[in-house]
Amino acid sequence: MKKPTRPKRPAPHRPHSADSGEAQRDRRPPSYGGDKPPSRKPRPAQPTLPPAAAEAYDKLVKIAGLQAVTALFKRDHQRVMRLYYGDSLKTKVGELCAQMARLHRPYRLVDEHELARIAGTTQHGGIVAATLPREIPELDLNAAQRWAKAGEPLVILDGVGNPHNLGAIARTLAFFGVRHLLISDHPAQASVSDAAYRIAEGGLEYLEIYRARHLPQTIKQLRPHFRFAATSLSPRALHLEQIPPQGRPLALVFGNEENGVPAETLAACELAITLPGSGWVQSLNVAASAAIFIQEVAKRRKRP
Known part of the structure; x- marks a missing residue:
């Protein structure tokens, strides 16, 4: 005779509602690390730009x-x-x-x-x-002649290769209110780059910057209007205070950190200038020497 089958015990009732604040849980382990619920998808990877963009x-x-x-x-x-x-x-x-x-x-x-x-x-x-990159136009000789007539000095970089030096010189120019900067086509010459902007601390935005395709020729064309003075370590180079402040405004030329102003550019200039020092070291960094010279020419310029 068969024993009567015992009825199955009913599962306990576990009510839940929206008001209870607890819905029925999914107790499956997450499909990826961490404790995020499996219904949440991983964050998609950052999209890559199309080649042209x-x-x-x-x-x-x-x-x-x-x-x-x-x-x-x-x-x-x-x-x-x-x-x-x-x-x-x-x-x-x-x-x-x-x-x-x-x-x-x-x-x-x-x-x-x-x-x-x-x-x-x-x-x-x-x-x-x-x-957007700043456009650096070629020098307009007529504009340069107007600067000279107004007594405004000019600063020229011919082979200054370190963008930090370019930025530091730009900052000095802006500090003293010398607006005109000419950059040569020397193969070592630094461009107006990210690093130059960072070091200039905003100074580049206040300058009028131009390029010269062949600097020695440009100097010869502008010599009737400016006195071009290139920095040099020659014993015959003059100290700036030896140059009378009267007459045409000065155009300062600074060269490469290692080799100085190129010979062809130096030959085109009217003057060679240097700084008096103790003799313990041969020279200053180009940005440091530029700051001293720029301060002096800023004091000399004509006032309105």
């Missing part, structure tokens, strides 16, 4: 540092294509972000690692503007 982005100049970026917005904000800033500056960039919004261009708060990647350096000062 990536190439265009790479051509943008990355200007870093609050002083440099602020000067850029003040002088030529239309060149700014993108703006990135860190948490340390988010209370100081409101107006810059507002300008970007008016231009319908992107601006983003990013972390320190991303800022360093964008700037190409950890010395970014908490902000980076990706900008």
